[in-house]
Amino acid sequence: MKKYDAIVIGSGQAGAPLAKKLAAAGMKTVIIEKRFYGGTCVNDGCTPTKTWVASAKAAYMAGKSAELGVPVKKFSVNMPKIKKRKDEIVMRSRIGGQHAAEKTKGLDVVFGEAVFTGEKAVTVILKNGKKANMQADLVFLNTGCLPLIPEIEGLNEIQYLNSTTILDLDYVPEHLLVLGGNYIGLEFGQMFRRFGSKVTILEKSARIVAKEDEDISAEMQTILEAESIKVLTNAQATKFKQKPGSKITATVTVNGEEKKIKCSHVLVAVGRAPQTKTLGLDKAGIKTDDRGFITVNTKLETSAKGVYALGDVKGGPAFTHISYNDYTIVYRNIVEKQKLNTNDRPLPYCMFTDPQLGRIGISEAEAKKQGLDYKVAKLPMAHVARAIENGDTRGFMKAIVDTKTKKILGAAVLGPEGGEIMTVLQMAMEGGITYDRIRYCVFAHPLYSESLNNLFMSLED
Numbered sequence: 001m002k003k004y005d006a007i008v009i010g011s012g013q014a015g016a017p018l019a020k021k022l023a024a025a026g027m028k029t030v031i032i033e034k035r036f037y038g039g040t041c042v043n044d045g046c047t048p049t050k051t052w053v054a055s056a057k058a059a060y061m062a063g064k065s066a067e068l069g070v071p072v073k074k075f076s077v078n079m080p081k082i083k084k085r086k087d088e089i090v091m092r093s094r095i096g097g098q099h100a101a102e103k104t105k106g107l108d109v110v111f112g113e114a115v116f117t118g119e120k121a122v123t124v125i126l127k128n129g130k131k132a133n134m135q136a137d138l139v140f141l142n143t144g145c146l147p148l149i150p151e152i153e154g155l156n157e158i159q160y161l162n163s164t165t166i167l168d169l170d171y172v173p174e175h176l177l178v179l180g181g182n183y184i185g186l187e188f189g190q191m192f193r194r195f196g197s198k199v200t201i202l203e204k205s206a207r208i209v210a211k212e213d214e215d216i217s218a219e220m221q222t223i224l225e226a227e228s229i230k231v232l233t234n235a236q237a238t239k240f241k242q243k244p245g246s247k248i249t250a251t252v253t254v255n256g257e258e259k260k261i262k263c264s265h266v267l268v269a270v271g272r273a274p275q276t277k278t279l280g281l282d283k284a285g286i287k288t289d290d291r292g293f294i295t296v297n298t299k300l301e302t303s304a305k306g307v308y309a310l311g312d313v314k315g316g317p318a319f320t321h322i323s324y325n326d327y328t329i330v331y332r333n334i335v336e337k338q339k340l341n342t343n344d345r346p347l348p349y350c351m352f353t354d355p356q357l358g359r360i361g362i363s364e365a366e367a368k369k370q371g372l373d374y375k376v377a378k379l380p381m382a383h384v385a386r387a388i389e390n391g392d393t394r395g396f397m398k399a400i401v402d403t404k405t406k407k408i409l410g411a412a413v414l415g416p417e418g419g420e421i422m423t424v425l426q427m428a429m430e431g432g433i434t435y436d437r438i439r440y441c442v443f444a445h446p447l448y449s450e451s452l453n454n455l456f457m458s459l460e461d
């Protein structure tokens with residue numbers, strides 16, 4: 001039994017930086033990874049998808065360039081090259097992270113699957129089949145999630161894709177049927193439409209991006225439909241069938257009516273499930289909720305003292321920046337003896353459709369539900385000088401403000417550089433800068449953010 005000060009399980013966006021920092025702080029640390037160093041963000045999430053979003057944007061711009069007076073007579077999508085570029089960027093990031101960890105003094109990097117055998121005791125089933133037993137007073141779980149696969153008749157008999165396996169494609173599917181109309185479904189759906197696939201999106205809720213305000217869902221749908229993406233809401237697949245060598249037939253219910261859709265590929269994008277089943281959590285007294293997510297307090301400590309869960313595996317918002325922030329909270333509390341908790345942090349996020357949807361704070365629906373005294377400022381991108389100049393006026397900016405204090409409570413920016421504009425508003429929120437000040441702020445012309453003047457001019461005092 002090897003004794004460490006800290007065991008980190010999973011090399012995701014919390015585990016990898018945490019392990020290095022703990023070792024640098026003088027704690028003998030081991031990080032255990034069963035698959036690829038860097039976890040989801042680097043290998044199957046943000047890095048590969050945003051690399052493909054860039055290729056898809058290039059295809060979109062090539063098709064649109066005539067509008068800007070630069071006709072591109074003929075262009076093609078070279079999927080093997082697009083995949084190779086993505087693989088190279090992923091590999092650089094994966095290997096870079098792994099080498100940096102391996103070079104860190106006081107840190108052991110072990111490849112294998114970790115399983116609890118007791119309180120603070122872990123066995124690793126190594127890649128060569130051998131076992132390694134280890135123990136530590138502090139254990140950090142950063143085991144992440146995997147795509148959730150719903151039980152639908154015939155789904156397991158077809159070769160469906162998920163957000164990981166779709167990244168292996170080196171060709172463009174003829175007709176991609178996407179289950180799920182949120183982050184993964186919309187980002188991949190738009191991407192593959194731009195690569196040349198016919199795309200149909202099935203969303204079980206009454207609208208896509210269903211957690212956002214209704215005007216966001218409606219505008220997003222208009223944007224996608226303008227690219228000839230078929231969006232079906234109140235829609236669910238009930239059965240899949242495929243005869244050898246022929247197309248997949250999906251039986252779907254749309255608004256209660258049954259119909260058949262023939263497609264060449266199916267992408268399942270209906271959420272993600274935690275990787276906790278095989279961890280042996282019961283051996284260590286670590287509790288989960290009914291969906292298997294690890295229960296933590298606001299300091300990210302689990303029901304077992306000295307065992308922490310970070311990132312997606314603890315449930316709640318599943319974003320790289322949240323996982324990374326989890327690491328800083330845990331590290332600063334343990335090593336720097338601070339008293340940080342998860343309640344005090346903002347929750348920004350950005351959906352990387354084109355245009356992006358940048359979001360921070362509360363939505364209009366939430367303000368209404370909470371009975372707040374609020375006002376809504378709204379500005380169509382068609383009124384934004386930079387958007388007109390760039391020839392892309394899709395979307396709008398929207399901010400929810402407190403009527404009395406004039407503070408910004410939340411914002412949604414669906415438009416070009418929506419994530420960056422949202423971040424400007426996030427900084428104003430964090431700094432307590434009120435909307436009446438932003439209205440007269442001097443911003444460089446003609447930036448998108450300059451239009452925050454006009455956004456808040458739209459409010460009557």
Ligand SMILES: Cc1cc2nc3c(=O)[nH]c(=O)nc-3n(C[C@H](O)[C@H](O)[C@H](O)COP(=O)(O)OP(=O)(O)OC[C@H]3O[C@@H](n4cnc5c(N)ncnc54)[C@H](O)[C@@H]3O)c2cc1C
Nearest residue numbers: 010012013034039040041045114143144311312318319320
């Ligand atoms: C397609 C896609 C696109 C995304 N795009 C974005 C985006 O643009 N922006 C954003 O903020 N977020 C995005 N996300 C979400 C983001 O990737 C995750 O929230 C983020 O990676 C956090 O992951 P994590 O740190 O919780 O763990 P992960 O990165 O999932 O790492 C967990 C690691 O633990 C390992 N592991 C699991 N069990 C064991 C075990 N028993 N023993 C050893 N190792 C184990 C796994 O192999 C894995 O490497 C995207 C996700 C997907 C799927």
Ligand SMILES: NC(=O)c1ccc[n+]([C@@H]2O[C@H](COP(=O)([O-])OP(=O)(O)OC[C@H]3O[C@@H](n4cnc5c(N)ncnc54)[C@H](O)[C@@H]3O)[C@@H](O)[C@H]2O)c1
Nearest residue numbers: 180181182183184185202203204269270271318350351352
């Ligand atoms: N840009 C980003 O930050 C980004 C990008 C991709 C993924 N992610 C993260 O990954 C997580 C997973 O993304 P996701 O899009 O798979 O999950 P999600 O939970 O965000 O959305 C799943 C969607 O599928 C719908 N759905 C559920 N069951 C369905 C069914 N049987 N048929 C049709 N629709 C169904 C849901 O109503 C929902 O709209 C997200 O929570 C997000 O945090 C983030």
